[in-house]
Amino acid sequence: MANPGGGAVCNGKLHNHKKQSNGSQSRNCTKNGIVKEGQDFVPLYQDFENFYTRNLYMRIRDNWNRPICSAPGPLFDVMERVSDDYNWTFRFTGRVIKDVINMGSYNFLGLAAKYDESMRTIKDVLEAYGTGVASTRHEMGTLDKHKELEDLVAKFLNVEAAMVFGMGFATNSMNIPALVGKGCLILSDELNHASLVLGARLSGATIRIFKHNNTQSLEKLLRDAVIYGQPRTRRAWKKILILVEGVYSMEGSIVHLPQIIALKKKYKAYLYVDEAHSIGAVGPTGRGVTEFFGLDPHEVDVLMGTFTKSFGASGGYIAGRKDLVDYLRVHSHSAVYASSMSPPIAEQIIRSLKLIMGLDGTTQGLQRVQRLAKNTRYFRQRLQEMGFIIYGNENASVVPLLLYMPGKVAAFARHMLEKKIGVVVVGFPATPLAEARARFCVSAAHTREMLDTVLEALDEMGDLLQLKYSRHKKSARPELYDETSFELED
Numbered sequence: 001m002a003n004p005g006g007g008a009v010c011n012g013k014l015h016n017h018k019k020q021s022n023g024s025q026s027r028n029c030t031k032n033g034i035v036k037e038g039q040d041f042v043p044l045y046q047d048f049e050n051f052y053t054r055n056l057y058m059r060i061r062d063n064w065n066r067p068i069c070s071a072p073g074p075l076f077d078v079m080e081r082v083s084d085d086y087n088w089t090f091r092f093t094g095r096v097i098k099d100v101i102n103m104g105s106y107n108f109l110g111l112a113a114k115y116d117e118s119m120r121t122i123k124d125v126l127e128a129y130g131t132g133v134a135s136t137r138h139e140m141g142t143l144d145k146h147k148e149l150e151d152l153v154a155k156f157l158n159v160e161a162a163m164v165f166g167m168g169f170a171t172n173s174m175n176i177p178a179l180v181g182k183g184c185l186i187l188s189d190e191l192n193h194a195s196l197v198l199g200a201r202l203s204g205a206t207i208r209i210f211k212h213n214n215t216q217s218l219e220k221l222l223r224d225a226v227i228y229g230q231p232r233t234r235r236a237w238k239k240i241l242i243l244v245e246g247v248y249s250m251e252g253s254i255v256h257l258p259q260i261i262a263l264k265k266k267y268k269a270y271l272y273v274d275e276a277h278s279i280g281a282v283g284p285t286g287r288g289v290t291e292f293f294g295l296d297p298h299e300v301d302v303l304m305g306t307f308t309k310s311f312g313a314s315g316g317y318i319a320g321r322k323d324l325v326d327y328l329r330v331h332s333h334s335a336v337y338a339s340s341m342s343p344p345i346a347e348q349i350i351r352s353l354k355l356i357m358g359l360d361g362t363t364q365g366l367q368r369v370q371r372l373a374k375n376t377r378y379f380r381q382r383l384q385e386m387g388f389i390i391y392g393n394e395n396a397s398v399v400p401l402l403l404y405m406p407g408k409v410a411a412f413a414r415h416m417l418e419k420k421i422g423v424v425v426v427g428f429p430a431t432p433l434a435e436a437r438a439r440f441c442v443s444a445a446h447t448r449e450m451l452d453t454v455l456e457a458l459d460e461m462g463d464l465l466q467l468k469y470s471r472h473k474k475s476a477r478p479e480l481y482d483e484t485s486f487e488l489e490d
């Protein structure tokens, strides 16, 4: 970063100093940390990314970061914003765009709802415990509510034990370093979430990347790891940990779990599965990818998930064998240094889990899981019939619709909002430059009428913007359309 004095501030950490070919440092850092201009820092941004931000993103950025002012239910309220300076700044008009159909929130089971009858227990917990715990799990921050929640999570997942954390992102980034370190090898899917990537980097283990959901690419890395061991010394790796997700949030793909489990057994590696987008949303009773494939959950060494999507709350969990969880209770930075989960949040998750497991004495939770599966298959099928290209597995509620051209992204999102449909659009650098897409999240709370309204708008938009790229239109499957619709009771 240039400063007015013509130097560049060096904090000694952020900038890697590139070595000259003769091995000397290419700049002189003075004692006060100022270095001379014209020296070659490793750039924080690539030139091209800058070009993209200035010339494209600035023109269309009204389609991101739109504030909403209601619960992220199937319908939500969006605050109207305008820009007077070509998107450099925004100003609120004071008006609210009411009842927009929400196709973007990860509200898979529709539990991120406004206060209703079944949320009474949360109010009780709020009155009894307050909002904050004001201590870590190790000190005075372990409540009976945490214990109750952890037992319930373990029961839900059908494993020996579970531990919960206040933040999903930190569940990955702070626990992976407790599991592996120097001398260990991490094999990570190329499309893994940033929290997994950060955890892997913080751990100090060697990281190798395999192609997305590609078991041949993974096996090659495993074979090489076992044959060659660590670089230079050729000692065997202390541990090999495979990191994958259950459902990938930008692709809608479901992990090839049976093949990966077979590989991890063959090469004696460990497996860590992040179920942020699959827990509650995949499997006949919402128990995630192990249930989806009919596998014993103990086949996965570390089951991780978040409560931010299907459970309408916040936080994350790690579950598996009791010795794993006991180890993390002592060694995880998230357990030792972070304040524990807020009690009303813990109660919201307990309530959601009881609902899904039928422990509330109703079949409402199961109905939501089934409804989500039905809505997902219907929505995906209809889009394919229309001739759109969509990615992923037909059972994944994350549905990416390929727009390809960055220029179409803005027109698409703006037109959809005019029709009172809120969508998430994704482009470079989150996707390859020529693979911009809209990413829908189907919810159990969407009625057939809502989905049909969205599909009708998409059909129109597909013709207007010429988005129906597929040469292999799917034929109609009427068995998916006969709606034995049920309204979700609260």
Ligand code: PMP
Pocket: 167, 168, 169, 170, 172, 193, 195, 245, 249, 274, 276, 277, 306, 307, 308, 314, 315, 316
């Ligand atoms: N893992 C995955 C795969 C995610 O997609 C996310 C966030 N969407 C996280 C972890 C982080 O979870 P949270 O948002 O609950 O902190």
